[in-house]
Amino acid sequence: MSVSLSTHVLDTGQGKPARGVRVELLRGGEPVGTGETDGDGRIQELAAGLDAGEYRLVFYPPSPFFRRVELEVALEEGHYHVPLLVSPYGCASYRGS
Numbered sequence: 395m396s397v398s399l400s401t402h403v404l405d406t407g408q409g410k411p412a413r414g415v416r417v418e419l420l421r422g423g424e425p426v427g428t429g430e431t432d433g434d435g436r437i438q439e440l441a442a443g444l445d446a447g448e449y450r451l452v453f454y455p456p457s458p459f460f461r462r463v464e465l466e467v468a469l470e471e472g473h474y475h476v477p478l479l480v481s482p483y484g485c486a487s488y489r490g491s
Contacts (some may be wrong), residue, residue, distance in 0.1 A: 397469045398442040399427065399449075399476065402435045404455075405456055407481035409477040411435025418452040446470045 399419060405413040412435045419427035419441050426449070427441030446469055453463040457480050465487055467476065475490035 396442075397444040397446055397471060398473045399444070399451075399469065400473070401431075401437050401440055401453075401476050401478070403431050403453060403455060403478045403480065404435055405481065407457075407483070408481050412456050412480065415456065416454045416459070418450075419453065420450045421447060444469065449474055453478050453480075455485065458482055459466045459483070460485050 401417055403415045405412040413431055413433050415431040417429055417437055417440060418425055429437040429440050431437055434450060448468050451465045451467055452486065455463060455478065459482055460480060463478060463485055465476065476487060477490050479486045
């Protein structure tokens with residue numbers, strides 16, 4: 395099985411993409427992908443060629459309150475896009491396409 399993952403971060407407080415946000419993908423505590431969002435708030439390929447399984451996606455967003463946002467995800471075969479929407483007052487994520 396082959397799994398790949400992309401992401402993007404939107405700063406909804408500023409109404410624009412969040413540039414330079416560090417993102418990590420971990421499996422069993424070990425990093426399998428890391429990157430920083432580009433000028434459009436995206437990481438086109440955080441990781442590829444992964445095995446199916448459970449992973450932790452960790453964002454370090456530009457928020458005075460949310461210093462670290464961590465999601466546990468179960469990835470099966472295929473491509474996943476997991477965005478983060480963040481503001482000084484809240485954050486949300488969803489499985490994108």
